[in-house]
Amino acid sequence: MNTEYVVRLDGDTEPAPAEQIGVKASRLTGLAREGIRVPEGFAVTAAAYREFVQEGRLGPSIAQAIRRFRAGRDLVVAAAEIRSAFRDAPVPTGLTDEIMAAYDELGGDGTDVAVRCSPVEPADDVQDDVFLHLRTGADVVAACRRCFASLFNVVAVGNREAMGGDHLKAVMAVTVQSMVRADVGASGTARGESTFVRVRAAWGLGEPPVGDADQYSVHPGSRPLIVRHRGAKLTKSVYADPRGTQRIPTTYDERMALVLSDDELRQLAEWSEAADKHFRRPMTLEWAKDGLSGTLYVVEVRPWTVPAVTITARGRGVAVPQLG
Structure with a gap:
């Protein structure tokens, strides 16, 4: 309605x-x-x-x-x-x-x-x-x-x-x-770069810390190339009563496993490319995987921004925000 x-x-x-x-x-x-x-x-x-x-x-x-x-x-x-x-x-x-x-x-x-x-x-x-x-x-x-x-x-x-x-x-x-039950599933981000899509993934809720998450590079094509780096994944965020969240230690099996399958990575890469094309600019997708159904969703999309860089000219430093 x-x-x-x-x-x-x-x-x-x-x-x-x-x-x-x-x-x-x-x-x-x-x-x-x-x-x-x-x-x-x-x-x-x-x-x-x-x-x-x-x-x-x-x-x-x-x-x-x-x-x-x-x-x-x-x-x-x-x-x-x-x-x-x-x-x-x-x-x-x-x-x-x-x-x-x-x-x-x-x-x-x-x-x-x-x-x-x-x-x-x-x-x-x-x-x-x-x-x-x-x-x-x-x-x-x-x-x-x-x-x-x-x-x-x-x-x-x-x-x-x-x-x-x-x-x-x-x-x-x-x-x-x-609600997407990422607390018993996984979540992360995906964004397109020059020739590949970078995916970050961790167990539980929210955008995972860079140094703790699994990192993937998906190079699209008829036979996509996927490069994987397993992160430490020492903790994960879950729901805490009544409506908050808390970080708890992950299990040994969670730390040793990769969060996403090849099929899921290909799906996220396709979605990332489609989002960039739709908005006509690089975008970052926030995704979540429902741990009960195993289904992937995009829960938010925003323009891809990278940290400001400082350009020094004639002794002056100027912070320039970069959009990528």
Whole structure:
């Protein structure tokens, strides 16, 4: 179901613009259109955020806190006041009903989902709020409200101030997706380089540390060449009650085994090449392997950036960010 407030994340329809569903969600729907497997889910739109702010009469609270900050109040205090007002505001009944209905399409109460911020504007792309293992519609609605509130964390407010942005016009979208059980599976990244695709992999959740993970180079072709380097994989990240994560030691068998098979590496390499072609620039894929089903998914895609380099000219060092 696609409505003003909820849009499905799939490849069956034309991708919704980032202005409607946020950058992260828009990229994922683009991948789905290319046949790349992404977790089933939906976006809560920028229009939903505006409805929440309007119905909760949050505009005056935002404006007052920003005026006080500009008059000398500490930014941390001002941002906290706005987030508190967001947390206290009720989610409109119509919006709640649409989020609940979309969650029911994923399976309803008892279905594990992850809720993430999907910022619309580059200045607001500092939100890393992720709510994992939510299992009721009420929890999903509450997490969406917390994602809306994260538009006013200290870094986001500071960024908009520095860029001359209008806090009252800022908006936040949200993605809700079925959980990939990478805690009992694996996860990592894949990115295309000049003549090959570099894949990093480790057991458990999240982007693995460079020095700890398995490293692979997949050289595409009719008979792909795969170069493998087994990492130490001494620890892995798993879910910890109630909704956090923790690092635990891996088993001997996990340390000795390679995380990915040749078929899985070829699949990731194909997806990486398709993503680069779709976005017309090098991209980094974040992937996860469900340990229960053995299925690979792409859970996020972002432009490939490499650390800044320093160029020295006539005694001056200039840091230049590199895009690759």
